[in-house]
Amino acid sequence: MPVVTSFRRLSEEEKYERFMQRIEAGEKIEADDWMPEDYRMTLIKLIAMHAISEIMGALPEKEWVPKAPSLRRKLGIMAKVQDEMGHGQLLLRVAEDLMAPLGKTREEIMQDLFKGDLKFHNVFHMPAPTWADAGLIGWLVDGAAIITQTNMLDASYGPYARALKRICAEEVFHAQHGESIILALAEGTKEQKEMLQDALNRWWEALLMFFGPASSETTGASKQDITIKYRIRTKTNEQLRQDFFTKYVPRILALGLKLPDETMHFDEKQGKWIYKQPDWNKFKEIIRNNGPKSKERLRLRELSYYHNAWVREALSGQSAAV
Amino acid sequence: MSDGAKGFYQVFEVFSRKNDTAPLQHQFSLLAPNHEIALVMAQENFMRREPVSDIWVVKRSDIRMMTEEEKTSLQRLDNKDYRTTKGYGYLKKKWRQYEQQMLDEKEIFSWKGEIRR
Amino acid sequence: MKITKPEELHQHPEYKEALVELLFQLADDDFILSYRGSEWLGLAPHIEEDIAFSSINQDTMGHAAMYYQLLEDIGIGKADDLAHQRPSSERRNAVLLEEVNGPGHYLHEPRYDWAFAVVRHYFYTQAKKVRIDSLKHSSYEPLAQVAVKINMELYYHLMHWRTWFIQLTNAQGEARERMKNAVAKVFEDFGGVLTLGAKGDRMVEFGLIESEETLKQRWVQAMKPIFEEVNLDLPSEFGMKRGNGRNGEHTADLDEAIMTLSEVYRLDPLTAW
Numbered sequence: 001m002p003v004v005t006s007f008r009r010l011s012e013e014e015k016y017e018r019f020m021q022r023i024e025a026g027e028k029i030e031a032d033d034w035m036p037e038d039y040r041m042t043l044i045k046l047i048a049m050h051a052i053s054e055i056m057g058a059l060p061e062k063e064w065v066p067k068a069p070s071l072r073r074k075l076g077i078m079a080k081v082q083d084e085m086g087h088g089q090l091l092l093r094v095a096e097d098l099m100a101p102l103g104k105t106r107e108e109i110m111q112d113l114f115k116g117d118l119k120f121h122n123v124f125h126m127p128a129p130t131w132a133d134a135g136l137i138g139w140l141v142d143g144a145a146i147i148t149q150t151n152m153l154d155a156s157y158g159p160y161a162r163a164l165k166r167i168c169a170e171e172v173f174h175a176q177h178g179e180s181i182i183l184a185l186a187e188g189t190k191e192q193k194e195m196l197q198d199a200l201n202r203w204w205e206a207l208l209m210f211f212g213p214a215s216s217e218t219t220g221a222s223k224q225d226i227t228i229k230y231r232i233r234t235k236t237n238e239q240l241r242q243d244f245f246t247k248y249v250p251r252i253l254a255l256g257l258k259l260p261d262e263t264m265h266f267d268e269k270q271g272k273w274i275y276k277q278p279d280w281n282k283f284k285e286i287i288r289n290n291g292p293k294s295k296e297r298l299r300l301r302e303l304s305y306y307h308n309a310w311v312r313e314a315l316s317g318q319s320a321a322v
Numbered sequence: 323m324s325d326g327a328k329g330f331y332q333v334f335e336v337f338s339r340k341n342d343t344a345p346l347q348h349q350f351s352l353l354a355p356n357h358e359i360a361l362v363m364a365q366e367n368f369m370r371r372e373p374v375s376d377i378w379v380v381k382r383s384d385i386r387m388m389t390e391e392e393k394t395s396l397q398r399l400d401n402k403d404y405r406t407t408k409g410y411g412y413l414k415k416k417w418r419q420y421e422q423q424m425l426d427e428k429e430i431f432s433w434k435g436e437i438r439r
Numbered sequence: 440m441k442i443t444k445p446e447e448l449h450q451h452p453e454y455k456e457a458l459v460e461l462l463f464q465l466a467d468d469d470f471i472l473s474y475r476g477s478e479w480l481g482l483a484p485h486i487e488e489d490i491a492f493s494s495i496n497q498d499t500m501g502h503a504a505m506y507y508q509l510l511e512d513i514g515i516g517k518a519d520d521l522a523h524q525r526p527s528s529e530r531r532n533a534v535l536l537e538e539v540n541g542p543g544h545y546l547h548e549p550r551y552d553w554a555f556a557v558v559r560h561y562f563y564t565q566a567k568k569v570r571i572d573s574l575k576h577s578s579y580e581p582l583a584q585v586a587v588k589i590n591m592e593l594y595y596h597l598m599h600w601r602t603w604f605i606q607l608t609n610a611q612g613e614a615r616e617r618m619k620n621a622v623a624k625v626f627e628d629f630g631g632v633l634t635l636g637a638k639g640d641r642m643v644e645f646g647l648i649e650s651e652e653t654l655k656q657r658w659v660q661a662m663k664p665i666f667e668e669v670n671l672d673l674p675s676e677f678g679m680k681r682g683n684g685r686n687g688e689h690t691a692d693l694d695e696a697i698m699t700l701s702e703v704y705r706l707d708p709l710t711a712w
Contacts, residue, residue: 055481055486058480058481059481062480062481062545062546063546064703065477065478065480066474066477066478066545066699066700067699067700067702067703068703069523069703069704069706069712070519070523070704070712071500071503071504071507071518071519071522072504073712074477074500074700075497075500075501075504078477078480078493078496078497078500079493079497081480081481081493082480082489082490082493082494082497085480085481085486085489085490085493086490088486089486089487089490092486131703131712181712184711184712185712187711188710188711188712189707189710191706191707192707192710296547299548300481300482300546300547300549301481303548303549303550304481304482304483304484304549304551307549307550307551308483308484308551308553309484310613310614310617311484311485311553311607311614312484312485313613313614314606314607314610314612314613314614315606315607315610315614
């Protein structure tokens with residue numbers, strides 16, 4: 001760390017330079033440290049979206065919590081969905097501290113979600129109509145999340161890196177929870193196997209979309225360049241998608257499942273997976289809250305937030321502190 | 323919605339101790355309207371899978387934190403071996419001359435048990 | 440009399456009958472309430488609380504699983520079948536605990552009532568604590584051992600619900616009104632939580648648990664200071680407005696809950712899931 005006599009006297013350029021030196025040296029930035037405006041805004045956008053995706057991500061699985069087929073499965077999925085809420089909590093706290101200088105709180109994050117200004121991950125707009133979907137979410141959606149999240153474990157923003165460390169540790173349990181459901185189905189009756197294959201078919205395109213477009217040319221918006229510049233992450237969307245294929249395609253095939261993409265193969269010469277592109281226009285529609293379940297899930301979140309607003313109002317005064 | 327609920331969202335820092343001899347460790351922060359509610363939510367938010375023997379919740383506004391600039395005051399030169407055992411390593415050799423063993427950290431911490439002649 | 444192993448029950452058919460009845464009450468109470476709690480997941484008034492509440496539901500379902508396991512050990516059926524297969528007429532939970540969380544469905548327009556959740560859980564948890572303290576001395580030793588374990592987790596559950604109950608009831612205005620209404624609603628059926636049902640006398644006779652009246656008095660004693668703190672009157676009698684669940688009387692809420700909680704299980708009750 002360069003020795004600074006009076007930090008406040010530095011010009012904006014000098015501050016910026018010092019900031020870049022710090023992150024390039026692998027130092028972590030903390031909430032109250034000076035940071036460039038676009039760094040703050042990029043983090044807020046990224047982390048608030050990540051946070052709210054966890055919270056919204058609890059909803060597709062929530063359907064299967066009361067319905068899980070045994071006591072052990074009921075307990076396992078309850079713990080898993082609880083963790084999703086927990087991840088949302090950790091990430092919301094990180095986002096809220098970044099937003100505090102702008103005078104924003106959790107209240108505004110929720111408002112932004114309800115207004116449609118704050119997006120959530122494409123996968124959580126999709127239906128989960130069977131028990132196999134619950135298993136598949138744990139196995140492959142969480143698998144995809146592990147790939148993107150481990151990529152940011154060394155993020156330059158300290159609070160985010162610390163939250164991700166906690167999250168990734170729990171994701172290991174999630175992946176195993178999902179694998180356990182999937183394996184029971186894959187080794188089960190004909191009906192169970194079909195249920196699993198159907199779920200894979202249903203989720204495949206959404207899983208490809210999960211990592212985002214390869215470049216901003218595809219959809220007109222991608223934050224990957226700035227996040228790499230500021231050392232929030234290291235790999236591009238496409239690299240992450242390729243990593244996902246490398247880790248999961250062999251496992252999917254080993255279970256006797258068919259990939260719903262006949263063109264999918266590993267090209268030895270190019271050293272990468274060749275696959276059919278998802279419909280990126282559909283992706284744009286989905287994240288604009290026009291996915292199959294977008295409205296329904298937003299309604300669920302909004303209703304529960306307002307319906308019990310009286311609880312928060314009742315305890316918001318100091319007098320309530322017994 | 324009204325601003326009425328804003329007071330509900332107070333930031334509390336959560337600290338915990340793994341066992342009775344472990345130091346207090348910072349876990350994370352949470353939002354709660356007051357200390358009591360913060361305390362009943364703390365363990366399940368941050369320590370669902372590990373043992374805990376004590377929890378503290380502290381309102382963040384009661385904490386004096388360092389600014390980025392103040393943190394530069396934490397730097398110091400590496401010339402203070404007189405404060406550590408490193409600066410007294412020669413004693414080992416000295417004691418050997420008197421046919422005695424040096425009382426190092428390992429030796430001293432072993433005294434909590436029975437002291438044998 | 441002390442029974443230390445399930446195998447000894449063959450020689451005591453009447454004892455066994457009373458024991459099975461009691462175990463079903465204990466298991467079904469915890470099972471259905473934790474099911475209701477699990478419907479709340481993601482919908483609580485505060486995210487941090489959602490997480491804390493879910494832990495309590497998991498603990499509670501874990502307790503139900505321990506009781507169902509005791510029944511399995513006696514040879515009544517497999518724990519999962521007992522939890523998922525039995526029709527409402529065979530269930531022994533208190534009617535109060537099967538009641539829906541509020542209007543709506545957990546996926547569509549849930550207008551769940553947090554005041555009702557706090558009061559129902561708090562009052563039930565205190566009743567459970569009184570019962571568990573008695574069961575620690577049960578003549579059926581496997582049950583006494585389970586009670587010692589379950590007791591460990593009840594301190595937190597009680598502290599958690601007591602905190603919410605006192606704070607929301609002592610808050611002024613709308614919150615206090617909602618809490619008062621919830622208390623009145625819970626008391627209408629709270630007798631059903633405290634009763635041991637038609638076979639209660641036999642349970643007491645065999646030293647499985649203490650009498651209903653003794654347990655009820657202990658509950659009242661425990662709640663008295665709390666009611667003083669929130670300035671509410673504690674009645675001495677509690678209703679069973681919608682029937683006695685211990686005797687198999689239940690509402691449509693339970694039938695619906697069973698349909699939902701066994702939806703996947705019923706696709707193929709014989710396969711592994």
